[in-house]
Amino acid sequence: MKRCFCILYVLALVLGLVSCGPGGSSFRVKGSFRDMQSGELYIYNANAKYAKLDTLTIQEGRFQYKGEIDEVTPFMLVYPNGVEQVIFIGPGEDLTYEAAANDLRNYVVNGSDENKLMNKFREETFSMNPSSIITSVRSYIKNYPASLVAIYLFDHYLVQNELVGNEEVKEMLKVLKPKHSRNHYLLDIESKIASADKRRVGKTLPDVTLTRKDGKTTKLWKTSCDYHLVTFWATWMNNSYSFTGRLREVLNSAEPEKLRVVAISLDIERFRWEDQIRQDSLNSHLEHYCDGLSFESQAVKTLGVGTVPYYILTDKNHKVLDCGEDMNQLGNAISKYVK
Structure with a gap:
C-alpha cells in the first residue's frame, strides 16, 4: 500500500510539473506592457516552413501566445504602426516578453539563451548608426555562428540589405552553414539568396x-x-x-x-x-x-x-x-x- 501511495504521489508530482508549463513541442509566451491596456498585434514565424499569421489580443496590458514547434525559430511581432520585434521560440520553452508601447526599441524577452543573446545585441547597438550596426552584425555571426540569433542577423541586416554585396553574403553563409546544415530557416534563406540573382539590375525577370x-x-x-x-x-x-x-x-x-x-x-x-x-x-x-x-x-x-x-x-x-x-x-x- 505504501509503495502504491508513493507511485501515485510521484505521478501527481510529475503531472503537476507538466501542467505548470509547456513541454515536448509546445511553447508559451506571456507578454506584458507598461503602458498599453488593450489592442491587437500580429505575430508570424520568419521560417517559411511555418507560414502563418496569428492575431494577439491584449487585455489588461497582457497577452499569451501558445503553439507547437519542432525547432527554434524567430517569430516576428508586428505592431499596428508596422514596427517588428523578434522573439526566438523553441519547443518546450516558456518565455516572458516585456515592453512599452511608447518605446518599442526597448523590449526584453527572457526564458532562453537565444533571447538573452538577442537582448544583448539590442542593448549594444541601441545608439549605433547603421554602419556600426552592420559591423556588429558581422562580429556576432563570427562569434556566435551556432546561434539562431546569428542566422536572424544575417538575414535581416545582410541578405535583405541591398547595399551589402553578394560576395559578402555568400561568405557569411559559409560561416553559418556548417553549424546549421539542416536548419529550415537557413535553408530557406539560402534558397532566397540564389533566387535574388534573378532580379538583379540587368537580369531578365522570369515569368511566374x-x-x-x-x-x-x-x-x-x-x-x-x-x-x-x-x-x-x-x-x-x-x-x-x-x-x-x-x-x-x-x-x-x-x-x-x-x-x-x-x-x-x-x-x-x-x-x-x-x-x-x-x-x-x-x-x-x-x-x-x-x-x-x-x-x-x-x-x-x-x-x-x-x-x-x-x-x-x-x-x-x-x-x-x-x-x-x-x-x-x-x-x-x-x-x-x-x-
Missing part, C-alpha cells in the same frame, strides 16, 4: 504564376507594356497605406499606357487583403494578386523577395531596370525611365 481575386491563376508576362512595375506588399506591413499612396503618386506621374503596375500581396488572410483593395481608389490602375501563401508564394520564392514593401521595375523585354525597398528611389526610377 499569380493568383487572382477569383482564385484563378495567370502569368506575370501575359500582358505587354513598355514598362512593368512589379510590387510586393501586405496589409500587415508598417506602411501599407503610405505604400499605396506612393504608388498613386507614381501612377499620376507616368503615362498609364506606358506603365503596367502589378501588386502582389503577401497576406495570409486574404479577407484582409480584399478589404483594403476594395477601399483603394487605385483599383482601376493596378492588377492585384494574392495566393495567401505569403513568403511561401511561388512568385516570391522564384524572385527571391525577402521583405515588403519591395518593387521591381522592368522594360518591355522584362529586363530589370531598378529594384529595392525605398519608395522614394522608385519615384526617381520612374522619372528616369518612364517618360
Whole structure:
C-alpha cells in the first residue's frame, strides 16, 4: 500500500510539473506592457516552413501566445504602426516578453539563451548608426555562428540589405552553414539568396504564376507594356497605406499606357487583403494578386523577395531596370525611365 501511495504521489508530482508549463513541442509566451491596456498585434514565424499569421489580443496590458514547434525559430511581432520585434521560440520553452508601447526599441524577452543573446545585441547597438550596426552584425555571426540569433542577423541586416554585396553574403553563409546544415530557416534563406540573382539590375525577370481575386491563376508576362512595375506588399506591413499612396503618386506621374503596375500581396488572410483593395481608389490602375501563401508564394520564392514593401521595375523585354525597398528611389526610377 505504501509503495502504491508513493507511485501515485510521484505521478501527481510529475503531472503537476507538466501542467505548470509547456513541454515536448509546445511553447508559451506571456507578454506584458507598461503602458498599453488593450489592442491587437500580429505575430508570424520568419521560417517559411511555418507560414502563418496569428492575431494577439491584449487585455489588461497582457497577452499569451501558445503553439507547437519542432525547432527554434524567430517569430516576428508586428505592431499596428508596422514596427517588428523578434522573439526566438523553441519547443518546450516558456518565455516572458516585456515592453512599452511608447518605446518599442526597448523590449526584453527572457526564458532562453537565444533571447538573452538577442537582448544583448539590442542593448549594444541601441545608439549605433547603421554602419556600426552592420559591423556588429558581422562580429556576432563570427562569434556566435551556432546561434539562431546569428542566422536572424544575417538575414535581416545582410541578405535583405541591398547595399551589402553578394560576395559578402555568400561568405557569411559559409560561416553559418556548417553549424546549421539542416536548419529550415537557413535553408530557406539560402534558397532566397540564389533566387535574388534573378532580379538583379540587368537580369531578365522570369515569368511566374499569380493568383487572382477569383482564385484563378495567370502569368506575370501575359500582358505587354513598355514598362512593368512589379510590387510586393501586405496589409500587415508598417506602411501599407503610405505604400499605396506612393504608388498613386507614381501612377499620376507616368503615362498609364506606358506603365503596367502589378501588386502582389503577401497576406495570409486574404479577407484582409480584399478589404483594403476594395477601399483603394487605385483599383482601376493596378492588377492585384494574392495566393495567401505569403513568403511561401511561388512568385516570391522564384524572385527571391525577402521583405515588403519591395518593387521591381522592368522594360518591355522584362529586363530589370531598378529594384529595392525605398519608395522614394522608385519615384526617381520612374522619372528616369518612364517618360
